[in-house]
Amino acid sequence: MDFFLLLVATGLVSGAAYGLIAMGFALIFKSTGVVNFAQGELVMLTAYISFSLYTTFDLSFFPLMLVTIPISMLIGLVLERLFIRPMLGEPIFAIVMVTVGLAVILRGVTIMIWGPDPFNFNAGIPTEVVYVGSVPFYPAQLYLIGALAVMTFAGWAFLRFSRMGIAMRAVAANETAALLVGISVSRIHAVAWMLSAAIASVAGVLFAANFKLAPDLWFQGLKSFPAVILGGLDSVIGSAAAGLIIGLIENLFQGYVGQGLREISGFIVIVIVLMVRPYGLFGSKDIERV
Amino acid sequence: MRTGHFKERTGQLVALSDSKVVWSFVALLFALALVAPFVLGNYQVTLLVSTLIAIVGAVGLNMLTGTTGLISLGQAGFLAVGAYTNAILMMDFGWPFWLSLPAAGVVAALISILVGVPSLRLKGLYLAITTLAFAFIINHVILYAEWLTHGPNGIFVSGAKLFGFDIQKGKPLYYTALGVAAIVVFAALNIQRSRIGRAWMAIRDHDIAARVMGVDLVRYKLLAFMVSSFIVGIAGALISLQIRFVNIDVFALILSIEALAIVILGGLGSIAGAILGAIFLSLLPEAIRLFFETFSDTNSSFYTTYVYEIRGITYGVVIIAFLRLKPEGLIGLWRDIRKYWSNWPLAY
Numbered sequence: 001m002d003f004f005l006l007l008v009a010t011g012l013v014s015g016a017a018y019g020l021i022a023m024g025f026a027l028i029f030k031s032t033g034v035v036n037f038a039q040g041e042l043v044m045l046t047a048y049i050s051f052s053l054y055t056t057f058d059l060s061f062f063p064l065m066l067v068t069i070p071i072s073m074l075i076g077l078v079l080e081r082l083f084i085r086p087m088l089g090e091p092i093f094a095i096v097m098v099t100v101g102l103a104v105i106l107r108g109v110t111i112m113i114w115g116p117d118p119f120n121f122n123a124g125i126p127t128e129v130v131y132v133g134s135v136p137f138y139p140a141q142l143y144l145i146g147a148l149a150v151m152t153f154a155g156w157a158f159l160r161f162s163r164m165g166i167a168m169r170a171v172a173a174n175e176t177a178a179l180l181v182g183i184s185v186s187r188i189h190a191v192a193w194m195l196s197a198a199i200a201s202v203a204g205v206l207f208a209a210n211f212k213l214a215p216d217l218w219f220q221g222l223k224s225f226p227a228v229i230l231g232g233l234d235s236v237i238g239s240a241a242a243g244l245i246i247g248l249i250e251n252l253f254q255g256y257v258g259q260g261l262r263e264i265s266g267f268i269v270i271v272i273v274l275m276v277r278p279y280g281l282f283g284s285k286d287i288e289r290v
Numbered sequence: 291m292r293t294g295h296f297k298e299r300t301g302q303l304v305a306l307s308d309s310k311v312v313w314s315f316v317a318l319l320f321a322l323a324l325v326a327p328f329v330l331g332n333y334q335v336t337l338l339v340s341t342l343i344a345i346v347g348a349v350g351l352n353m354l355t356g357t358t359g360l361i362s363l364g365q366a367g368f369l370a371v372g373a374y375t376n377a378i379l380m381m382d383f384g385w386p387f388w389l390s391l392p393a394a395g396v397v398a399a400l401i402s403i404l405v406g407v408p409s410l411r412l413k414g415l416y417l418a419i420t421t422l423a424f425a426f427i428i429n430h431v432i433l434y435a436e437w438l439t440h441g442p443n444g445i446f447v448s449g450a451k452l453f454g455f456d457i458q459k460g461k462p463l464y465y466t467a468l469g470v471a472a473i474v475v476f477a478a479l480n481i482q483r484s485r486i487g488r489a490w491m492a493i494r495d496h497d498i499a500a501r502v503m504g505v506d507l508v509r510y511k512l513l514a515f516m517v518s519s520f521i522v523g524i525a526g527a528l529i530s531l532q533i534r535f536v537n538i539d540v541f542a543l544i545l546s547i548e549a550l551a552i553v554i555l556g557g558l559g560s561i562a563g564a565i566l567g568a569i570f571l572s573l574l575p576e577a578i579r580l581f582f583e584t585f586s587d588t589n590s591s592f593y594t595t596y597v598y599e600i601r602g603i604t605y606g607v608v609i610i611a612f613l614r615l616k617p618e619g620l621i622g623l624w625r626d627i628r629k630y631w632s633n634w635p636l637a638y
Contacts, residue, residue, distance in 0.1 A: 100550070
């Protein structure tokens with residue numbers, strides 16, 4: 001039983017990371033219709049920037065995030081302006097390929113700036129073990145789960161109540177109609193990239209604090225795809241929940257089926273979901289069949 | 291400008307080319323390719339072999355992504371399947387190369403059915419993600435099926451023979467790659483002008499319209515997957531000959547992106563474009579290396595430390611630059627030049 005609880009606990013932790021990264025994917029897909037293949041690289045870049053801030057100014061966690069998030073949003077805005085905006089009106093395939101190109105560029109630049117060696121980065125979070133019931137947690141793990149909860153709630157409230165959030169849903173539903181009622185679609189796109197970069201920075205810093213800050217951090221972006229697909233590409237809240245599910249599945253597979261299966265169990269889930277329910281658990285159902 | 295040039299029969303419309311100039315240029319290029327290894331040094335020949343393999347792989351991917359419009363981010367997986375099939379059949383089962391080469395293609399094509407069937411309902415981004423997922427699954431299966439693939443130890447490939455020549459180095463390897471590339475390109479050109487190729491293009495342009503016109507979507511999409519993967523599998527087998535040590539690290543995600551970069555750079559849907567793109571992108575890292583080596587030693591050590599990063603950044607820049615500035619690719623550039631040349635001094 002303890003083994004099971006431990007698996008569930010670690011599953012929720014890695015699932016929270018997947019959920020956060022998947023939220024970033026879903027936010028951009030929802031408002032721009034583009035799968036941002038550079039999301040993992042965004043996570044990596046912002047985590048490294050946060051690491052540099054941390055070593056320079058020796059901040060504790062919350063002040064560190066207060067500095068990191070605006071910088072990340074600025075990066076998101078700049079990337080959108082430089083790479084995505086000029087492609088407005090081009091086919092989706094072309095824009096997605098631009099994000100693939102952007103991904104390898106960001107990855108290369110990050111490794112060239114910070115070098116190929118991993119760093120230990122605790123992001124100013126205490127390291128004494130905390131017990132929740134009988135299960136031991138590192139504070140960083142609890143921060144990660146807490147961050148997912150906060151982000152999910154904030155995301156829900158933003159999309160539900162704020163003017164910008166409602167405009168974003170309008171753009172997602174029908175871009176032309178949104179333009180006609182006076183919503184600046186290009187501004188919505190920029191906001192989506194900024195918010196997505198902000199979520200990416202939270203995910204990146206907390207992931208690095210839990211595991212380590214290494215040049216293969218970008219791979220977490222690809223590993224979050226199962227969560228995005230399971231939640232539905234256009235469901236921000238759904239992908240957060242799906243992240244937890246994928247994290248649990250991975251850890252239970254590893255614990256009870258076999259070591260090697262951890263890495264691919266998520267991708268097997270992708271294939272099954274796409275065959276059975278291509279719009280995911282919470283996504284909108286608009287796939288045409290031919 | 292050519293005038294008085296009429297096409298009166300369907301045969302003339304679908305002919306590969308009715309221009310004697312084009313045929314003589316192709317013949318000239320082929321003759322140059324035949325004498326090249328006698329003129330060039332060992333290093334350049336190795337580079338040419340990589341280029342030829344890239345051409346084979348690019349023609350295969352182009353069939354799926356360019357002609358049929360199905361985006362695949364899983365090329366590395368199929369290359370791995372081809373390379374491993376060839377290596378296992380040659381080294382563990384003692385098959386001769388002339389038999390294990392097509393077998394590599396066949397196995398890759400069979401596995402592509404596994405990818406193709408779940409992908410039939412998917413389009414665009416969903417398909418790209420599924421193929422990506424399959425590439426990961428294939429890599430892990432190869433890593434963990436140690437009884438078959440030797441897992442993380444990899445496989446040494448040696449002693450491949452064809453007509454009594456050792457085809458793993460120098461000129462014999464070059465001629466093998468050249469022969470395979472020539473056959474693949476010729477076959478691809480002919481498939482593209484047949485009913486199958488036209489059906490693929492119809493699916494790419496509008497799948498519902500294609501369905502209405504009587505193109506069986508399931509059949510032709512699966513066929514596109516299979517033919518493309520067959521060719522990519524053969525490219526993988528050639529890679530296993532050249533690198534001599536098949537290991538899963540060779541077939542990383544960056545290879546899939548490189549393949550897509552080649553196809554986009556050359557011009558989607560055009561075989562000549564895929565060839566141009568493969569040549570350009572295989573020689574580009576060399577140009578960059580030369581650039582770094584001409585400058586001081588510090589730059590050179592910077593280059594050797596970050597060779598993969600620099601390469602990745604180059605691919606990224608090339609992809610973005612072409613999508614932004616010239617979405618038709620190199621072949622579009624060539625068409626513009628040709629039009630300008632034949633219409634001069636008129637603009638159109």
